[in-house]
Amino acid sequence: MTLLSDPLDLPCGVRLPNRIAKAALSEALGDARNSPDDRIVALYRRWAQGGYGLLVTGNIMVDRRHLGERGNIVVEDDRDLAALTAWTKAAHDGGAAILAQLNHPGRQSNLFALGHEPVAPSPVPLALPGAATPRELTPAEVDDVVERFARAAQVCEEAGFDGVQLHAAHGYLVTQFLSPLTNLRTDEWGGTPERRMRFLLEVVRRVRGRVSPGFAVAVKLNSADFQRGGFSEEDSRAVVAALAAEAVDLIEVSGGSYETPAMSGSTAPSTRAREAYFLDYARSVRREAGDVPIAVTGGFRTPAAMEDAVSSGDCDVVGLARPTVLATDAAARVLDGRTDALATREIRVGLRRVLGRVADLKALDAAVNLGWSTEQLHRLARGLEPDLDRGALAIVVGMVRRNGRVALRRKRGLL
Template sequence: MTTHLGSPVALPHGQMLANRFMKSALSESLGERDGGPSEKLERLYARWAGGSYGLVVTGNVMVDRRHLGEPGNVVIEDDRHLDRLRAWASGFQDGGTPLWMQVNHPGRQANALVGRHRPVAPSAIQAKVPGASKPRALEDAEIREIVDRYATAAAVAEQAGFAGVQIHGAHGYLVTQFLSPRTNQRDDAWGGDAERRRRFVLEVLRAIRATTSRTFGVGIKLNSADFQRGGFSEEESREVVRALVADGIDLIEISGGSYEAPAMMGTMAASTAAREAYFLEYAASVRDLAGDVPIAVTGGFRSAAAMEAAVASGDCDIVGLGRPTCLLPEAPRAILEEGLATLPSSNVKAGLRPVLGKVANLKQLDGALDLSWHTDQLHRLGAGKEPDPGRSWAEAALWLGLRNGPGAFRAKRG
């Protein structure tokens, strides 16, 4: 039975989602060299447009071409790519599925291979991930300028035909860096206590609301915690939820972790495994705080039964699907219309573990390989091909190195 999964859900500012399935953001790395979207990106999203999702969210679109998360990011600083952005969004104009753009700034996680500028962050604290370099602490005026960049990107997205944006506030990117006391050690208006650390994300939300129409959707992907000692906690995350709801957020997607502590790619505790989703217990704990703002949970869902139970119980309102949509782009239609019980999945891990374990952090390497393997599937879809479930970890490693350089495999001390 998928009664609840197939039911509509209303967002506070007027949008109606036809069902409870969301294609969660996946970094496609299919932008052109000039930062505009490519025909391959359009072809990929045409597959998802026909998949019967209630909502589709793009991979992270950067707000500053000087600071990219990975090669192939789309960048919006102004309307120079407006025609191509319109072509990207056009497949969703008549199908009833809203397309939202995820907007992001990597902060200290900027990719050194594609950037010629020193990374920036709330504080000059280096990330303990392969290839990272020490960032420069942002000045007050620079922070305000970045807030404006988010608003500009959202305004251009609306002009291009996107129905909303999602602020990336998870996985160690800039919003998360402001929220966490490990990475934000400022003592000015942007840090020093929990209230000032959450000011940046609230200013971003307010700026987007001020530059877009009333019915334009604004959501956030938010960490439940960053799973590091002395870092962003679930208690602080709940206060962020409370503040976002008060300032007019439309949808909150729950995730967790960072590329230093990749909980979003990790293994589940036994108590969580039965319910499949990594962050469902936390989502349930903020359900009352969110009021009429829907809560989405992404990460771990594979069976239709677990998805239906999560929505039916009220623990979450929307089921986010990420990696499974690389192998089955039409996943919601397969579940709702064809009765598919379990989605395909692949957990890619490095081979030669005794050898590689001596020179690399295997947990971080497995996470990078799994991400690269699924990115390869997106590239196949963008080229008009079908997914290749038999692709090896070695092929994923080769393309990881080609896309991100040798720093992708470099072990970090500390």
């Protein structure tokens, strides 16, 4: 019977010391040039001492012109190689493996950046107030984005990362290519399920061709986007089967997007009570995944549920995200038997009866909770502890303050 404490050897040879991962959280700790600095090193040094077998970074963007949010770290070339190396050393000094999560926001670029023209497979805007209509990428521009992922992966290997995780979930650019709601193309990049998944497969192939055989290439994939007519579980299973035929080392299962944020804990109480939101789906794609290990993130809170998920074979790795904000040593607490349940901070916006008439309250709650997590990561990076008294209004003000400087800045030199 597999235990949480058992090591896991990925197909490429990278060994995870145990089956608990610190899943990606968007740290937004890049400096004014979107480069990593001492803050990200300090934060990951804390997590590295927390007993995790794997640390997955938050969004590392592959293009400075297109950010998910202000403060994203960007890897386009080797200009920040020394800082990236310090980052990986902090993880390795604690005994954890570390994957760099590579991403492009596509139409989910920073909503505060008014005047910025996002890009996407097709000109379909987000169903959120203030979202700009994206410009459709040309075939040459699509290939340029694929190349950016490959170049970023190459630099990450030079910096000492154990691998990369390609972000194909949560409504970002790769997901936009996969979804029939956001990919309306009729060329070689869209029109059929096979052509819609081509972008992801080309990124995987280009990355694998640039890195060594011992460097891990992982994918974070939505089980579904939970939108009518969108990317379904059937579509997702087909993508898993296609990925299993490539040189992929780990598939992390998640779900949702900015419009339907299932990944943020914006779920019904009955779903939260079941803990692992996407475990049923992971169980259903075991055959399609073949020998590729599966990680599941979202909802795990008790050691009993984590142990059962791994020992039953439903998944190979348990991912923890928001619990690692309140307890940077969450993995050690679970493995050492020092907790019966991990805590998270759940915030609900006020004036619900009024706001509910003009906005999706689940989406608002999810945004505020993500904003709270980001603020706490900044505190942790400064050596402080989380502020449990921070309320929803203060969080919204903080989000505007952090992103406001780009609100009226028009981005030039688009893809």
